[in-house]
Amino acid sequence: MTDETATTTDVTGTGSAATDMDVAGADVTGTDVAGAAGTGGGRSADGDGAAGADDVLVTVEGLEVHFPIKRGIVLERTVGYVYAVDGIDLTIRRGETYGLVGESGCGKTTMGRGLLRLVEPTGGRVVFDDTDVSTLKGETLRKSRRRMQMIFQDPLSSLDPRQSVESILVEGMRAHGLDSGKESTRARLVELLDSVGLPESALHKYPHEFSGGQRQRIGIARALAVEPDLIVADEPVSALDVSVQAQVLNLLEELQQRLGLTYLVIAHDLAVVRHISDRIGVMYLGSLVEEASSDEMYAEPMHPYTKALLSAVPVPDPTVEDEREQILLTGDLPSPANPPTGCRFHTRCPWKQDTLCDTDRPELREVGDGHRVACHYAEDIAAGRITRHEVEPELVHPDT
């Protein structure tokens, strides 16, 4: 991660980011109903309990990360783009857990990395605690990084096997000048380990000497070492044994309460996300299709994709399983290098209509208190005015 920090600092593509931002901005205002619903200011005006405007820690506006597809050996040319993240607007409030779900390849990880600028966004901006981090460079960027940390899916591959736990933890502290003295550093290390439930003796061990769950605790301690405000946790429990996942999920919740942390939790497991998140954003092919509170998303999903996704999750309860009405989607996820026109879900949507769906890209618009949906027909579907129909599976080739 330190290496990544070093390289990304060099390639600050702020120039192009600004240009793309204009495009994204035009897009937002381009529709009728959407209005300014996309930004934090608009949402918090509704006065949603504790969430006043200054409670927003992160604002993401029109974020885009397009990866060029290069061909040719001698003369490399760009033959297209993978639209990994393609226009995301969201806000994360201080102290909350925002869960990002979606299927493999929909851009969750890239979104998290783009937010932290571990990958350079090609458009849009990220405002962190009133500072536009999209334009930060060099030392100021490095400093702002202390406040935003990441936890990875596979604890083993994200920890250097040759480094002892002590040196893994001290590294980040040193980089940000937090290792003030031998005594206090030592005390801090012990405190860190204690807070993630590891004994002091862990300091002199190496990552391979720990179980998967313990390694994830080390990853969490490393993130905490620099006293961040925001933690982006990318699939924090999906590599762990089922019996160990709950330990780590509880730990994350406990730390949040104690330290007032803000989380962006990225996961493909809906049950995990539903459990840990206050609010959830559902991604499909690079953009958000729905956003709501965790309870509302479960009780009243409005976007056809969210409905299908929720209905597909197997629940360890035979009675629920027997009675469940599944919305089976046909076909595969289209390639993010060649996303469908109009609504990106129209090739698989069981509610697709003959107008708008394959021509106009639906804006993420507010349909209820804190509930946003990107579907032209969300209200009609909710009211039962249009019903589900069969979909012919469309073929998708994995390599583009």
Added chain:
Amino acid sequence: MALLDVRDLSVVFKRKGTRPFTAVDGVSFSVEPGQTVGLVGESGSGKSVTSLAIMGLLPKRGAEIGGSVTFSDTELLTLSDKQLRDRRGRDLGMVFQDPLSSLNPVITIGLQITEVLERHRGMTRKEARVEAAELLDRVGLPDPQRRIDEYPHQLSGGMRQRVLIAIALACRPKLLIADEPTTALDVTIQAQILSLLSELVSETDTALIMITHDLGVVAGLCDDVNVMYGGRIVERAQRHDLFERSRHPYTHGLLQSIPRLNAPRGEPLTPIRGSVSDNIEWEQGCAFAPRCPNATDVCWSEPPELKADDGRMLRCHNPVAIGDAVTEGAL
């Protein structure tokens, strides 16, 4: 008479310079025609080794197999390689987790199916091709006439898994073993594959052994469920009994610890303490003892036997009390 009867199956891996490792220990269960039996347990609990032993796919050297596996009255463990291959082709089908590594990358999917049809069902090439296209259509591969000439890498993960199921079905097996067939897939694709499997099972009376670490998958699909821990079956019950009143502390703990989509938010989870690396040897006592909230002295010194109790099989000295066994979330 059961279609498949596994009795006291054990698999010990022996390698020079290392201690023998018992991956599967005294596993017994049976499968009736048309029945779906689940094998659940977390990573390393011996699920795959059990299925490989049944299929005769474990390496000859280094793996010592004990017990018996009877399939339609034939003992499989003593068959010659050739007899076994024949049997496998005709009556037993297997679907693995990773379709790409179990498909031949340089042969079209059509040929991979027609090969089976020609060898095991004595079809001509022409007949086989027609049947292959039908099979692909049956497993829901769109546009099979065209896809039949494509290579595995040209298909998505979900479509590859369908092809693998088509291959497994080509010989009209009486028993299909699916080892984590959906673990590598997205949840919406998983739903497609699971509904395909249960449809096939009910239409053709094929028996199915479903191996997975996902309790949700088992809850909807299986008639009987075996829970494995450290190479042994610790609880076996019909799915409603197992999920609504789990009696083994491990099963119960697992069901309490997993986040549920249908549970209200805000309740902390009840984790199982420790990890499998804390296990003690089964020879010594109950492997789960270091993690078990019900453990007493006897658990550390006496290995529990698998015994019939409360309409199920249980391997435990102090099962969860019947009143406490109702699993939260069961509506």
